[in-house]
Amino acid sequence: MTDRYAVVGNPVEHSRSPAIHAMFAEQTDQDLSYERLLAPLDGFEATLRAFAAAGASGCNITVPFKFEAFRLAAMHSERAQLAGAVNTMRFDAAGWTGDNTDGAGLINDIQRNAGRPLAGLRVLLIGAGGAGAGVLGSLIAAKPANVTIVNRSVDKAEALAASHAHLGVPLRAAALADAPAEQDVVINATSTSLAGAASPVDSRVLKPGSLALDMMYGPKAQGFLDWAAAHGAEPRDGLGMLVEQAAEAFFSWRGVRPDTAPVLAALRASL
Numbered sequence: 706m707t708d709r710y711a712v713v714g715n716p717v718e719h720s721r722s723p724a725i726h727a728m729f730a731e732q733t734d735q736d737l738s739y740e741r742l743l744a745p746l747d748g749f750e751a752t753l754r755a756f757a758a759a760g761a762s763g764c765n766i767t768v769p770f771k772f773e774a775f776r777l778a779a780m781h782s783e784r785a786q787l788a789g790a791v792n793t794m795r796f797d798a799a800g801w802t803g804d805n806t807d808g809a810g811l812i813n814d815i816q817r818n819a820g821r822p823l824a825g826l827r828v829l830l831i832g833a834g835g836a837g838a839g840v841l842g843s844l845i846a847a848k849p850a851n852v853t854i855v856n857r858s859v860d861k862a863e864a865l866a867a868s869h870a871h872l873g874v875p876l877r878a879a880a881l882a883d884a885p886a887e888q889d890v891v892i893n894a895t896s897t898s899l900a901g902a903a904s905p906v907d908s909r910v911l912k913p914g915s916l917a918l919d920m921m922y923g924p925k926a927q928g929f930l931d932w933a934a935a936h937g938a939e940p941r942d943g944l945g946m947l948v949e950q951a952a953e954a955f956f957s958w959r960g961v962r963p964d965t966a967p968v969l970a971a972l973r974a975s976l
Contacts, residue, residue: 711742711756712957713749714767721972722765725951728971729963737762737959749773753794763958765951771805778803787842787869790835793954804851804957807836808843809949811892811920812826816847818969820943821890821916823847829884829910830854833861836920840894841869851875855884855906881905882932888914893919893929893940901925903932913937920946923976944976945969 712722718741726739742764744752749770756764766774772878774791775781779800785791791803815821828849830837833856844852852874856862860879870876879885886909897905898921911917919926922944930940948969956962 706760708737708958709756709759709761710763710765711761712738712739712765712767713742713744713752713756714770715744715746715749717741717743717767720767721947722951725948725968725972726955728817728968729952729955731885732967733959733961734964735959735961744770753777757796757801760951762794765954766792766794768835771839775803779796779864784808784842788839790839792950793957795887795958805839805952806953806957807839807946807948808841809953810946810948811840811918812843812847813949813953813965814941814945815890815916815918818949818965819916819918819939819941823849823890825850826889827885827887828852829879829891829906829964830887830894831880831884831892831905832856833858833865834894834896836894838865841865842872844877844892845869845872845874849874849890851877853877853885853888855881857881857905867937882907884910886910887915889915891915891917891933893917893921899926900927901928903928908936911936911938914939916941916948919943924949928961944972948972 771790780802782804785803785805788805793804795802854862866876866878884906915938917938918941919929920943922942926942933940
């Protein structure tokens with residue numbers, strides 16, 4: 706039988722995950738289908754249970770359900786446990802297993818696709834919400850010199866830093882206005898790009914040649930990308946992260962690691 710997967714969210718019609726996983730499946734000769742599944746804002750659990758009961762093998766979870774997915778999973782990977790959020794679910798006979806592939810996707814895109822090894826670099830993470838929490842553990846595992854987390858509410862940044870303080874890389878929390886200058890890598894994990902904003906922090910955070918990455922992609926990220934380029938940084942959107950986190954989910958489901966380069970190239974061409 707063809708194994709069924711889906712991306713579950715609200716909204717979900719914009720998701721490129723079905724196209725990505727279709728390319729992965731063709732490339733690796735895997736028999737699967739992948740669809741979009743719109744869940745009512747008050748009906749995520751019912752939607753997920755119905756999909757699993759219909760014989761599905763797993764799913765990806767997108768906004769705004771990653772925290773609820775964490776609560777529903779019977780078992781968690783270490784990275785999901787650290788993030789407190791789940792974006793990949795596997796429906797096992799022993800129970801649902803939750804994982805979080807966002808951080809691995811981000812790191813693979815920065816280090817492999819963008820050619821920026823993070824070891825020893827100064828990293829600024831903008832945003833202490835679900836997106837920031839989902840990637841911080843993987844950022845720390847890449848052994849940067851330090852990571853500064855800035856957020857509109859400093860207490861959230863402090864809480865996120867405290868929850869990761871045991872991992873051995875110096876962490877600092879600050880307000881947006883107190884973001885440190887001349888960082889090597891700047892990552893926007895906020896939703897400001899949805900409103901077309903350029904950047905939630907001052908341009909002094911950049912230096913010539915900095916990598917400035919927005920987790921959004923396509924037209925939504927253009928304001929941030931233009932801002933980064935105007936101040937001498939190398940702009941990058943979140944499309945590579947999207948493909949890389951999907952590859953990590955695909956590997957966890959199928960035990961096969963797809964080649965992301967042609968998939969990313971095809972998506973960029975389509976945009």
